[in-house]
Amino acid sequence: MKIQQNISIIGSGKMGDTIISGLLRAGVASASQIIAADPSSKRLDYIKERHGVRTTINNREAVDAGDIIIFCVKPQNAENVFTSVSDRVRNGNIVISIMAGVTISRMQSWLPDGSSVIRVMPNTPTQVNAGMSALARGSHVSESQLKVSETLFAAVGRTIVLDEKHFDAVTGLSASGPAFIYIIIEALADGGVKSGLPRDVAIQLAAQMTLGAATMVLETGKHPAILKDDVTTPAGCTTDGILALEEGGVRVTLIKAVTEAAKRACELG
Numbered sequence: 001m002k003i004q005q006n007i008s009i010i011g012s013g014k015m016g017d018t019i020i021s022g023l024l025r026a027g028v029a030s031a032s033q034i035i036a037a038d039p040s041s042k043r044l045d046y047i048k049e050r051h052g053v054r055t056t057i058n059n060r061e062a063v064d065a066g067d068i069i070i071f072c073v074k075p076q077n078a079e080n081v082f083t084s085v086s087d088r089v090r091n092g093n094i095v096i097s098i099m100a101g102v103t104i105s106r107m108q109s110w111l112p113d114g115s116s117v118i119r120v121m122p123n124t125p126t127q128v129n130a131g132m133s134a135l136a137r138g139s140h141v142s143e144s145q146l147k148v149s150e151t152l153f154a155a156v157g158r159t160i161v162l163d164e165k166h167f168d169a170v171t172g173l174s175a176s177g178p179a180f181i182y183i184i185i186e187a188l189a190d191g192g193v194k195s196g197l198p199r200d201v202a203i204q205l206a207a208q209m210t211l212g213a214a215t216m217v218l219e220t221g222k223h224p225a226i227l228k229d230d231v232t233t234p235a236g237c238t239t240d241g242i243l244a245l246e247e248g249g250v251r252v253t254l255i256k257a258v259t260e261a262a263k264r265a266c267e268l269g
């Protein structure tokens, strides 16, 4: 579904670029509806060349041009960026932040009273329309504003509306998670190579298998442990592999990866 509103991206780094890619690829907005801002003119040249959207070095100009303003800067820059544009935020604008750790109440304190603020935690697979985005709504957000924001992120993957108290955990799991999974895919492919597969074949097998396993969890609704049991024939090969995984402490390691990333998200705020 195409939305009618104009979208401003404030901060055109990795995630700004990812969101623009995803929105255009999904057809939820056209290039003429999007304006991207960044301090680096070199970066803006790249964004313009890649996506054909309008660009500006001036955040205030970008805010003026947008109905939906998506802040994609680092949490460390949040206060400075918000306060420098807050007088340009108009009644009816939807202010979306994807910044880790920066709470809705802090953002509201930098914006005019009654501003509609939605916090979203997306991830990089948004770029290929396979993102996972959690949304939390501020107190001044109307149903229709929440709906249009969900439409925006649903076009580039799955969405879930959650209470803001869960956002550090979401950051540690689904926002940082792709990095954990890339390492797992790389390591699985290394195992394939060690067992004699060519590298490109091993990577393809590992990636498609990961996609398939994730799709099984989502589409069957079965608990992962039951799906794991389905693969594990008595005295077969998989149990030997599982033994090696457990000896390596894979569960504890992954649990710690998520909780450490969540802890850092909390510190950044």
Ligand SMILES: NC(=O)c1ccc[n+]([C@@H]2O[C@H](COP(=O)([O-])OP(=O)(O)OC[C@H]3O[C@@H](n4cnc5c(N)ncnc54)[C@H](OP(=O)(O)O)[C@@H]3O)[C@@H](O)[C@H]2O)c1
Pocket: 010, 011, 012, 013, 014, 015, 016, 037, 038, 039, 040, 043, 059, 072, 073, 074, 075, 077, 081, 098, 099, 100, 121, 122, 123, 124, 175, 176
């Ligand atoms: N990376 C992820 O997977 C991910 C996932 C979910 C959420 N997030 C959140 O997304 C946000 C951006 O992350 P990222 O990975 O995209 O970082 P990034 O690549 O560093 O992008 C941030 C961009 O903002 C620019 N910027 C700096 N100061 C600015 C200002 N005053 N006005 C406008 N733009 C400014 C930066 O330019 P310079 O480089 O020239 O300073 C950079 O291009 C973070 O808050 C992060 O918590 C990231």
